[in-house]
Amino acid sequence: MTLAEGVQLVTFIILTAGVVLAALGVVLSSNIVYSAFLLGGAFISIAGLYLLLNASFVAFAQVLIYVGAVNVLILFAIMLVNKREDFRPLKFNWLRKGLTVLVCGGLFALLSLTVISTPWAVTPTPGASGDEAIYLIGEHFFSDYLLPFELASVLLLMAMIGAIVLARRDFEPEDLITGAAADLQLPERSREELLTGAGKK
Incomplete structure (x- = not known):
């Protein structure tokens, strides 16, 4: 070695x-x-x-x-x-732990058997490696796989817009907020209230 x-x-x-x-x-x-x-x-x-x-x-x-x-x-x-x-103790917690150990042990045994039984003969690959692979991946991205690449970027943009919409806080009139929602109301004011308050001053 x-x-x-x-x-x-x-x-x-x-x-x-x-x-x-x-x-x-x-x-x-x-x-x-x-x-x-x-x-x-x-x-x-x-x-x-x-x-x-x-x-x-x-x-x-x-x-x-x-x-x-x-x-x-x-x-x-x-x-x-x-x-x-x-914290609340779960019912039949010992059964859940036992099933978890059983499933994880079975997966570990299956993967170990696969590793032992697989012939790991090292053979040289004819494909490009290292920096040459990056150039080939870039060429394929902008030639053969241009449409899926652009669709993935549009999908990520839609996910970002959806996250912004979900995280945005809409202001509701105080007379419509009743019950449990009144306890969750944040001490914030809308932009219109701030502008009218500044105009009055």
Whole structure:
């Protein structure tokens, strides 16, 4: 084994351990904010594995999309919602835990059997790798797959507009707010009220 192969093997072991430990932390942590941060660590470790496979574009896309967008969105959703509920013990909690352990153990055994029984012969691939793959992906995006690429951007734009519409607070007249809605009313005033108040002064 050469020095480069040894460094690659040690890096692979460290990144794999990081993925497994971060994934266990996501599942076992009682704090949901810590779980979200550990999920970001798992995504970054997976991006490192992609770099070891010489798939730099997939690694950067992993960091930009999953860590920079999805994980940050999860954190914002957790911190903005901030829903607090009293702890209530669930009925048949031991049964749920037992089923969870059974399903996870079965999946682990199935994946382990697949890893052991699969011949992992390393064969050179004729396709482009490294920076050449990025150029080929860019050419395909703007030639063969231009329509799906543009449709994906329109879909993301629609999702952003929908999020803005859902997050926007509409002002309601005070005489229509009754009951439980009155307790949830925020101490805000509409723009018209602010303008009329400034005009009176």
